[in-house]
Amino acid sequence: MQLRRLIPALFIQNGLIVRSEDFSIHQIIGNVVNEAARYNQWNVDELIYVDISRHQKYDARRDDHRISSFSSIEEIIQGISKVCFMPLTFGGGIRKIEDVDVRIRNGADKVILNTGAYETPELVEAIASKYGNQCCVISADYRMVDGSPMLFTNMGTRNTGVNVLDWIRRCETMGAGEIFLHAIDRDGKANGYDFETINRACEATRLPVIACGGAATIEDFIDVFLDTPASAIAAGNMFHFTEHSYPRAKRELKREKINVR
Amino acid sequence: MSDRKYLVHPDRPEKIEYCKNCVAPSSSAIPLAFDEEGVCSGCRVSGQRDKVDWEDRKNRLARLLNRYRSKDGANYDCIIPVSGGKDSYFQTHVIKNIMGMNPLLVTYHGNNYTPTGLKNLRNMKEVFGVDHMFFTPSIHVLQTLNRMGMLMMGDMNWHAHCGIFTLPIRVALQFNVPLIIWGEHGFMDIGGMHSYNDFVEFTYRYRHEHLCRGYEWYDFLEAAPSYGESLEKKDLITWMYPSDEEIDRVGVRGIFISNYVPWEANVHGEMVKKEYGFLESEEPFERTYRRMSNLDDMHENGIHDYMKYIKFGYGRATDHTCKDIRAGKMTREEAIEIVRQRDHIKSKDLWRWLDYVGWTEEKFDQVADTFRDPRVWWKGQNGEWVKDNLWDE
Numbered sequence: 001m002q003l004r005r006l007i008p009a010l011f012i013q014n015g016l017i018v019r020s021e022d023f024s025i026h027q028i029i030g031n032v033v034n035e036a037a038r039y040n041q042w043n044v045d046e047l048i049y050v051d052i053s054r055h056q057k058y059d060a061r062r063d064d065h066r067i068s069s070f071s072s073i074e075e076i077i078q079g080i081s082k083v084c085f086m087p088l089t090f091g092g093g094i095r096k097i098e099d100v101d102v103r104i105r106n107g108a109d110k111v112i113l114n115t116g117a118y119e120t121p122e123l124v125e126a127i128a129s130k131y132g133n134q135c136c137v138i139s140a141d142y143r144m145v146d147g148s149p150m151l152f153t154n155m156g157t158r159n160t161g162v163n164v165l166d167w168i169r170r171c172e173t174m175g176a177g178e179i180f181l182h183a184i185d186r187d188g189k190a191n192g193y194d195f196e197t198i199n200r201a202c203e204a205t206r207l208p209v210i211a212c213g214g215a216a217t218i219e220d221f222i223d224v225f226l227d228t229p230a231s232a233i234a235a236g237n238m239f240h241f242t243e244h245s246y247p248r249a250k251r252e253l254k255r256e257k258i259n260v261r
Numbered sequence: 262m263s264d265r266k267y268l269v270h271p272d273r274p275e276k277i278e279y280c281k282n283c284v285a286p287s288s289s290a291i292p293l294a295f296d297e298e299g300v301c302s303g304c305r306v307s308g309q310r311d312k313v314d315w316e317d318r319k320n321r322l323a324r325l326l327n328r329y330r331s332k333d334g335a336n337y338d339c340i341i342p343v344s345g346g347k348d349s350y351f352q353t354h355v356i357k358n359i360m361g362m363n364p365l366l367v368t369y370h371g372n373n374y375t376p377t378g379l380k381n382l383r384n385m386k387e388v389f390g391v392d393h394m395f396f397t398p399s400i401h402v403l404q405t406l407n408r409m410g411m412l413m414m415g416d417m418n419w420h421a422h423c424g425i426f427t428l429p430i431r432v433a434l435q436f437n438v439p440l441i442i443w444g445e446h447g448f449m450d451i452g453g454m455h456s457y458n459d460f461v462e463f464t465y466r467y468r469h470e471h472l473c474r475g476y477e478w479y480d481f482l483e484a485a486p487s488y489g490e491s492l493e494k495k496d497l498i499t500w501m502y503p504s505d506e507e508i509d510r511v512g513v514r515g516i517f518i519s520n521y522v523p524w525e526a527n528v529h530g531e532m533v534k535k536e537y538g539f540l541e542s543e544e545p546f547e548r549t550y551r552r553m554s555n556l557d558d559m560h561e562n563g564i565h566d567y568m569k570y571i572k573f574g575y576g577r578a579t580d581h582t583c584k585d586i587r588a589g590k591m592t593r594e595e596a597i598e599i600v601r602q603r604d605h606i607k608s609k610d611l612w613r614w615l616d617y618v619g620w621t622e623e624k625f626d627q628v629a630d631t632f633r634d635p636r637v638w639w640k641g642q643n644g645e646w647v648k649d650n651l652w653d654e
């Protein structure tokens with residue numbers, strides 16, 4: 001049986017890691033490289049970074065820090081790859097194949113995209129044919145609208161009017177390798193995962209589904225793995241602020257006989 | 262990207278933005294974000310406090326504490342790191358006198374207590390009737406770390422930030438007491454780094470990156486010869502953070518009680534003065550109007566804070582007025598006036614510190630200038646340092 005994965009998902013804004021809530025409130029947590037180094041010590045399965053900067057402005061803000069500033073996404077990826085030895089997925093602002101090239105060339109193993117895939121479906125095919133299907137992760141960001149999970153793009157601001165389950169089926173035919181199912185309504189709310197949509201997404205596709213949005217405690221992870229066939233769970237905020245959060249979560253999952261590394 | 266060449270470039274850096282509600286600048290040393298309305302995350306998170314169900318939080322705290330209470334009374338229930346300040350008093354008041362725990366107080370003594378600060382610290386074990394561990398590293402090593410901290414990162418008090426957040430964890434391991442009670446999460450309080458829903462706890466990464474600025478004892482050991490200083494590994498035990506394995510063995514966990522008990526410094530200050538005989542500084546400070554903060558290090562309110570002004574263009578008067586605006590104790594106009602009068606002052610603490618480490622003022626100024634952040638400072642026509650000011654808005 002496939003090992004199920006637990007993945008920290010980190011959001012970068014203007015060069016710093018932020019805590020995200022409802023895709024709209026962002027509090028600065030700290031340096032991208034320091035964070036990656038700590039996850040490396042914790043031996044995490046893989047890391048997902050999404051750059052949510054609205055402007056291409058990168059600045060680590062302080063010069064009296066041991067880790068100095070960056071001026072571009074390339075420098076950030078390079079800095080992370082130097083301290084981090086697990087698979088890295090990078091996303092944010094990917095609109096053309098050259099954007100993918102830059103990320104892969106600087107150390108990313110996979111890319112993750114949302115708006116780019118919706119607006120330019122050919123891009124998904126292009127990534128799949130150049131780097132293989134497994135390289136292309138689709139971030140299916142959705143909000144519940146009148147009881148249906150609807151796909152949103154442009155950092156959660158634009159309702160496409162497309163049901164996210166239909167979108168996932170289409171992504172599979174376009175050549176995506178994995179679905180990152182992200183519940184915007186639950187982002188940063190610590191109110192638990194959306195089991196129903198996770199289950200329906202897993203029925204809709206043969207692709208691995210990574211569930212994200214709503215984690216408050218380790219029990220939430222256990223519940224997702226027990227009650228849905230999701231192949232991975234991602235969480236952002238909660239990994240930032242409890243000590244050994246990741247290794248502790250792994251231990252608890254194993255104790256529940258969940259098949260994790 | 263910061264680029265040192267802008268230090269002498271005639272073009273000024275991008276304009277500093279100030280919070281529309283308080284007076285926090287975008288050049289803030291602590292993580293602070295502005296929303297679309299131009300209000301800072303510090304103000305937003307402080308606004309959440311009124312919506313928290315504090316009764317529920319108190320019950321959660323009680324449940325959590327009960328899990329750690331010593332079953333047979335043969336060990337301490339928890340550790341409270343204390344400086345002897347008003348926050349230390351408040352923490353001990355809550356944990357010992359309200360929640361009925363038996364804490365061990367632990368103090369990192371950086372050798373520069375003000376006379377009032379020391380009185381407050383000694384008074385604690387009397388008024389609370391608790392055991393208190395008082396720890397002072399070698400003064401020679403402290404002086405060395407003062408000089409090196411100033412040269413490496415423009416901060417003589419690295420040893421204190423690191424020591425305060427390392428010694429109690431070492432004690433927790435040695436005494437086998439897993440629970441550590443911190444007061445408020447400093448960066449959440451001033452900068453709004455986390456939400457009240459996060460129940461944020463103490464982590465190595467927060468300590469390493471934010472409190473120690475990414476430096477550890479081994480960076481000092483390695484750098485010592487290049488600064489003409491001598492340090493050996495054995496001099497630096499106080500600042501060595503335990504390994505993950507050791508932390509796991511005891512299950513050390515640090516909580517911030519500001520997540521469980523409403524935290525309002527002005528209210529606490531008055532309470533601990535009245536109930537426990539806490540003393541404010543007899544002497545006013547030059548760089549801030551508050552008399553009840555940072556009494557544990559006589560260089561903290563003056564020279565250490567002056568370095569913040571040199572680096573980022575603002576000081577503790579800004580931090581304190583931000584807190585008082587959010588607490589509804591001060592208007593933004595009053596704050597601006599206080600900041601205008603206080604933030605730039607080079608206080609007499611400097612001369613005390615120069616004697617302590619054997620430096621001249623000239624040397625200090627030279628070193629300090631190398632840490633001016635080019636996002637904040639530029640040189641005027643006559644070569645003088647210029648920055649944006651709150652009152653020019």
Ligand SMILES: [Zn+2]
Binds near residue numbers: 282283302303305
């Ligand atoms: Zn503010």
